[in-house]
Amino acid sequence: MSSLILMDVALLVTLMILGVPVAMTFIAAAAFLVIFGDYNSTTFLITAGYSKVSSVVLLAIPLYILAGGIMTQGGIAKRLLELADSILGRYRSGLGVVTVITTAIFGAISGMASSAVAAIGSIAIPRMVEQGYDRGYATSLVSCSAVLALLIPPSATMILYGWVTGTSIAACFLAPLLPALLLIALFSFWNMVLTKKMDIQVAEVQPFKVQMKTVYQRAREAGFGLAMPLIILGFIYGGITTPTEAAAVAVIYALPVAFLIYRELTFKSFYDVVWKSAQVTAVLMLVIFTANMLARVLTLEEVPQQILQSMLAISDNPIVLMLLVNVFLLMIGMFMEDVSGILLAAPLLLPVVTEAGVHPVHFAAIIGTNLGMGLITPPTAPILYFGTLIGQTTLAKVVKPTLVFVFLAYFPVVLITTFVPELSLWLPRLVTGL
Incomplete structure (x- = not known):
């Protein structure tokens, strides 16, 4: 690989760290690259960025963000938590399992890990602390569960991956679903193990009929x-709508x-949701635009081919290659959020895999699970x-339980996937006849 x-x-990583x-x-x-590289014209960069941003496929992402925001303000997070708590809450570690499941479901609805942390964490963490859970542990559990939003459909991450690589989005939605269910099971198991020594207060058992x-x-x-x-997935896999049209159905x-039903969304809060969704969308589009400019330059510089040659120089064994790919994805996930990671890693690594x-x-499932693990892996761990x-605690109190979830739950799932x-x-x- 050239020194340029x-x-x-090095510049990219340094700026990220700063x-x-x-x-x-x-x-x-x-x-x-444009300044120090040998290019006759740079107008191709603007064209490269615009051609990607103008895609109708990307319209699904702001629509899912808007739908998730409406459901957050509309009280869906609270009702999901109360439903799960009514089923499992009477068990000693039940509220922790409830939190894992509820965060995963809400992450699927909102499509974003940060939304799941904000919506479920603000409700679940105080309730867990009140029952006797350690605050750092409760925060860790919510944060680790939130990254399931990358894996459970409809996932904004999988939409981006399918769009960048030209792969069926419907198939990409389903690819990481079984790994996500395996993660839910492992998180729930380790929750039961880690809470054994906590002084957790459980509500009295009610009569069965009650x-x-x-x-x-x-x-x-x-x-x-x-x-x-x-409804969203039924419309997509039933052939009624495209993923973009299904996103519009979700908003409607x-x-x-x-x-009208939950009656918790007011016109003022709806305005706030629309405004915040617009802000997130604007930032997202800018990231997509600039990332594709960079990707175009890296493609001209034959970086994907150089990465492949470098990895093949180490070993041409497929197992070793995939281990190297996993390490590369983990490092990207540690420094970038999932959108940026997908935009950078997918076009670079697809030729390698x-x-x-x-x-x-x-590879959609591989990249999703790896980036998810990177989001919660110290020292960077953006989520x-x-x-x-959200949990009003320190990173030092969150790291220990997080490492258990990373090494004994997430890492095995990454390898299995x-x-x-x-x-x-x-x-x-x-489902799709792939």
Whole structure:
């Protein structure tokens, strides 16, 4: 790899570490190559960025962000938590399992890990602390569970991956679903192990009929929220709509639920949701625009081919290649949020994994699980830092339980996802005929 590219990578990483906004780091990296590289014209960069941003596929992402914001303000997070708590809350470690499941479901509805941390964490963490859970542990559990939003459909991350690589988005939605369910099971298991020594207070056991009545009532209240991802996926896999059109359906469905059924969304809060969604979308589009400018330059510099040659120089064994790819993805996930990681890693690494015989849909699950693990892996761990703000605690108190979840839950799932292709390909083949 040329010294110019190595210097550019060093600049990118340095700016990330210093906390420079992601879009600005991509602009700086692209500008560095343009200034010091040998190009006759730079107008191709603007064309490269615009051609990607103008894609109709990307319209799905702001629509899902808007739908998730409406459901957050509309009270869906609280009702999901209360429903799960009515079923599992009477068990000693039940609230922790409830938190894992609820965060995963809400992450699927909102499509973003940060939204799941904010919505579920602000409700679940105080409730867990009140029952006797350690605050640092509660924050860690919510933060680790929130990254399941990258894996459970409809996922904004998988939309981006499918769009960048030209892979079926419907198939990409399904690829990481079984790894996500495996993660939920492992998080729940380790929650039971880690809470054994905590002085947790559990509510008194109610008579069976009373408990079933409570579950029924809360299921009715939460049913409209639970139906949302089912409706979206039903429309997509039933061939009724495209993923973009299904995102519009999600917004149309969310509005009457939040305004008329739950009655927790007001016109003022709706304005706030629209404004925040617009802000997130604007930043996202800028990141996509600038990342594609950088990707175009890196492609001209034949960086993907150089990465492949460098890895093949170490070993041409497919197992070793995929281990190197996992390390590369983990490092990207530690420094970047999932959107930037996908935009940078997918076009660079797809030729490498294709050489190793990995299907692009299988790679969707690999990249999703790796970036998710990077988001909660110290020292950078962007979602973990955000979780400490919501949980009102320090990173030092969150790190120990997080390392348990990373090394004993997430890391094994990453390896299984990488080296057991059927875990990721079975559902897409069954549903989409891949």
